[in-house]
Structure formats: C-alpha cells, structure tokens
Amino acid sequence: MTIPGDAENVAEARRFVVKLLGAGHRDIETSRLLLSELIGNSIRHSASGRGGSVTVAVLDVGGALRVEVADGGGETVPCLCSRGELLESGRGMKMVDAMASRWGFTRDSTVSSTTWFELPNTWSSLS
Template sequence: MNRKLAQPVSCVRNFSVLLSSTPRGARLARLLATEQLRTWGLPSDPAQLIVAELANNAATHGRVPGRNFQLLLYVVRDTLRIEVVDTRGDRLPCLRHTTSADQTGRGLTLVAALADRWGVTPGLPPRKTVWAELTLPVTE
C-alpha cells in the first residue's frame, strides 16, 4: 500500500551564517540570502535588498575589528524574518531624515519602505539584532 505522508501544517525553515564585518562580507550576505531563498522556492525581491542594507549597516556601523556579524533567515508560515546581528549594541540604528544632497543615510528608510515590519532588539552585550519581516505571497 502506497500512502502519502501528510505535510506538517507549519513548516519552519531557517538559515544562519557568520560573515566578516567587511564590504565583502556584506556582499556575500546578499548572495547567500538570494541563493537560500531560491532554494526554498521563495522570491528574492525585496528580501535581497533588505539583506543588502542590513548587512552593509552591520559591516559599516556595527563593525568591531576581529568580530563577525551574523545573518539569519527564518520562514514561519507566511512570514520571512531577516535578522542581522552585530557586536555594536551601543550603536542603535534609527531612521534619518535625509535631503537630496545627502550621499548616505537612506538604508533604513529603504528597509522601512520594503518590509512589513522592522525593528532593533538589544542582545546580550555587546550585541544587537536589526530585523525585518516580509509577508510571503500565498502559493497554491
């Protein structure tokens, strides 16, 4: 007798990687996240842009020489959660009001515009987690 096993109602998927707090580590975070989302059969946009911004912030503003940052992706039901953990818990990010003349400072504004929810969670010293959540499209 050939039976199909019932799929679990709530499948939780996760991915985690430590990366160097450098521009190269930030680029690698975006590439790895894009590939992981492809593997899971999920759209890469706008998640890859959010990962790029959060990883770049970790490598730029959360950088401590010799310490890495961590990228985590979680899928629970219809939500993709992106987390970037760095070791500069003393430097909490905030939205900046920029002008057209500003060369930088738009990263979190972009994250806020693309994500359904985002925030910052203090961690065990010296860490902090900057996270963003996206509601995934329903697939049949």
C-alpha cells in the same frame, strides 16, 4: 551564516539568501537589497566592522520571511534618521521601512544587536 565584518563579504551573504529562497522566489531581489542594507549598517556602525563578524539568519515567522542580521553592537541603534536628502548616506533604513512589512531591532545585555525585516506571506511560496 556568519561572515567577517568586511564589505567584500556582503555578496556571500546575498548568495546565501538566494540559495535558501531559490533564484526564482518572488521576493529575492527585495530580500537581497534589504539584507545588503542591514549588513552595510552593521559593518559601518558596529564593532563587527572593526574586526568582528556579522551573522545572518533566515526564518519563517508565521508564514512571513524574516531576515535577521546580528552584529557586535555599536554606539547607536537603527533609526529612520532625518538627514539631508542630497547626502550619500542616511536613507537606508527609510528604504527598509518602505519595502518591508515590518522591521525592528533588539539589543542584548552584551550590547550586541540584531536588526531584522519581514516580508509578508513569502515563506510559504518557497520552491
């Protein structure tokens, strides 16, 4: 699914994941939370938040649930940045790192980026 790179469209992406997984899926809340973080980062830190769009993909990767967020690229890449613990921002990727079994990003030659996370053995539990 592709949405405009505006914060008000994050809820639409969360509904998309709920629809795909089913409201009773055991990892729905974790998926929604981590998806919100990745989309928020794309909107804040990439060209997608300046009139572009964000694409969300939900995949089965060897039985694991993988959620990808592709954006227009930016000057920085996702990191586990060490910022002050009392600051309002800068801890989101640490949350992704703690809650996902794996995460990462790719950047292609056109500078667009895809950030993703995986939750283990959850795809096979889809209803």
